[in-house]
Amino acid sequence: xxLPRWAALxxxxxxxxxxxxxxxxxxxxYKMDSEATHNMVESFQDLDGRRLLQMTLEDFRxxxxxxxxxxxxxxxxxxxxxxxxxxxxxxxxxxxISEGSRSATPSPPGSKGNNRNGEGNGLQKESK
Numbered sequence: 001x002x003l004p005r006w007a008a009l010x011x012x013x014x015x016x017x018x019x020x021x022x023x024x025x026x027x028x029x030y031k032m033d034s035e036a037t038h039n040m041v042e043s044f045q046d047l048d049g050r051r052l053l054q055m056t057l058e059d060f061r062x063x064x065x066x067x068x069x070x071x072x073x074x075x076x077x078x079x080x081x082x083x084x085x086x087x088x089x090x091x092x093x094x095x096x097i098s099e100g101s102r103s104a105t106p107s108p109p110g111s112k113g114n115n116r117n118g119e120g121n122g123l124q125k126e127s128k
Contacts, residue, residue, distance in 0.1 A: 026071065
């Protein structure tokens with residue numbers, strides 16, 4: 001299996017097409033229904049990866065009240081900093097979500113997965 005184009009590129013190089021493919025991947029992995037997926041993709045359709053990297057949690061929420069915080073958390077977890085490589089940003093594809101890990105991760109609003117009311121998300125806003 002080869003990686004999807006969005007996964008082979010650093011998000012700073014994503015066009016709106018790669019961003020859309022990433023959103024579709026997230027929706028599939030979290031078993032979001034088609035309406036929720038459509039709304040999420042439509043909300044972010046005018047953005048590219050470079051803009052996404054610059055956005056704060058509040059920016060994500062402004063774009064999508066329903067999915068903004070969820071996407072912010074996933075995106076920030078995906079883009080980690082590897083300190084052993086002089087702080088270069090590394091991008092990691094989300095692993096397939098097993099039923100065991102799903103219970104510890106909140107499902108987005110409008111999804112068909114379990115919603116734990118944000119328990120266990122563990123994301124804290126980073127200061128610059």
